Amino acid sequence: MDTPLLALTRRRIGAPSGPSAESAAAQNMRQLIQLRWIAVAGQTLAILAVHFGLGVPLPLTEMLGVAFALGAANLFATLALPRHRVQRGEVVIALLVDMAALTLQLYFSGGATNPFVSLYLLQVVLGAILLPPAWAAFLAVASVLSYALLSVRYAPLVFPEGLIAETAHLFAIGRWIAFVMVAGLLVLFITRISRNLRARDTHLADMRQHAAEEEGIVRMGLFASGAAHELGTPLGTLSVILADWRRMPGIAADPELLAEVQDMQSEVQRCKAIVSDILHSAGQPRGEAMASMTAGLFLDAVAEEWQQTHPHLSFEYDRSGAGAAVIAVDPALRQAIWNLLDNAAEASPDSIILDAGIDDGMLAIAVRDNGPGFAPDALGRVGQIYQSTKGAGHGLGLFLAVNVARRLGGRLEARNRKAGGAEVRILLPLAKAER
Known part of the structure; x- marks a missing residue:
């Protein structure tokens, strides 16, 4: 799972415009x-x-x-x-x-x-x-x-x-x-x-709000890159210790214990990959062009990686409605979808749904859960920093998802489902070849 916070401060594609x-x-x-x-x-x-x-x-x-x-x-x-x-x-x-x-x-x-x-x-x-x-x-x-x-x-x-x-x-x-x-x-x-x-005044107010959000993202990105740098040493130490444990005769002779050590090694490697992605993202130049790929391949990778970290959760995935659509992607989009899936898993531990389709010429990536949904007064503030619908946390997942969608020229929508639970959608523009 990638965590490219600093990547969000690059130039936005299709940034919202208004009357200056x-x-x-x-x-x-x-x-x-x-x-x-x-x-x-x-x-x-x-x-x-x-x-x-x-x-x-x-x-x-x-x-x-x-x-x-x-x-x-x-x-x-x-x-x-x-x-x-x-x-x-x-x-x-x-x-x-x-x-x-x-x-x-x-x-x-x-x-x-x-x-x-x-x-x-x-x-x-x-x-x-x-x-x-x-x-x-x-x-x-x-x-x-x-x-x-x-x-x-x-x-x-x-x-x-x-x-x-x-x-x-x-x-x-x-x-x-x-x-x-x-x-x-x-x-x-x-x-x-x-x-x-x-x-004009509304547009200027929006620009000031966006500037404040950018500043918040930069601060979080700097903190994340600093933390990632500091985590490199203890993760390396853990990796060496686990490798030594795996070769110990007592552990090697116990299949159950050996499997647990292997799981820990996998998680440490995943943490090291996250740290590498953070540092790589922080070093990328501002405004660097993002890759284009089909939504199906991108979402398949995201869903597979996320499901591996939640093997006991009932996870429904369907991207048949938009598998061939081409979109601009970067690691920040993967992180945004992971955040939405994590939020849904916390709200609805029994099952969540991830699907994708085309809605009004845009790719709609929807995450649904069967939890309590959003409070009525929280729906209007979804995506604002330090506005969380949970007892803990500060709403950073939705905040980052909103900014990722905006940077890619899209938007984020949230609503409560009639059958119960919440639905959050990221709508992204299709690549020119697909329009």
Whole structure:
């Protein structure tokens, strides 16, 4: 049985990924791009409706030119987004571009008297959500200065004689439309941004948890390798003593006693093999490629070795459902399965089951027992270090199994069986050739 604790600290295959700070910035930029398309379409429709629908003359060339330039900038951002990292400065520039476009449109359509001047609030709120305080304050100051400038410098609207009496009513409608736009866009955008930020925070919390688990594994690995080095001398001494005993005439003449000495020699050799595996594992380079082999051959070896150490236990083994599947394996996976089998044997000394099959494109290695099962409050903490379902121990077996499965790109699942007992499954991705 191998004990490669330090091997678990190598690079994981298919490590869980999530929205990092960088990807959250990219998602926020994507939301800004979508919002800008809405702004381009809204500006174009509003310009055409006011000019042709209400008959209020507007500088179409300038205003439609601003909308076109904003659309062109948005198209460039859309095409460039998947090909490069999104930096915080790009979000600042995007909001400033939007503010500049809004300022120009308001300048050509009545300045601060335009009811849509309240759209500045949308830019300020978005800046407060997406940017650090300093940049958010800068954006707020820019909007205040733009508003102040539009109060003194702007192209006034010229209403036809037939609309002069309706001016107050039209401005009230415009303010209502602007309020609805700001409220609706804020709810839509802030909801999405909040979801992105929560996902990022969750991912960062998971990464911190994984880092803590890695640190725990490293500490255990260092302790195990040190202990293995220290055990080498006493195991060597025991091996020599047992060899001498085996040659003693009194023992050699007693078949029962000789068999016991041979059993002790076998166990000592097994202990020496474990020590060698620990030291070999500790010396392996980080990120070393793991071998691929069929699940049947791998599980056959694991089951045979484990059953030899538990000859009096009723052990059912069936791997017919996944014998030809090819998976990436290393000694840590064998150790993880041994740990699960040992736990099952302690919970259910009469019989346990080991089987394997294909579940949703993954190899599912299941260990079942007829014991009391997991306590309800323990199921949610299965695999956490120092969380044990037994009266003694610290849950290291399940903890290591969880990390082995995660490192190999899979996961561990635990549940209580309806018929009684517990079931723990390791799900591993198949090699590419088998998919």
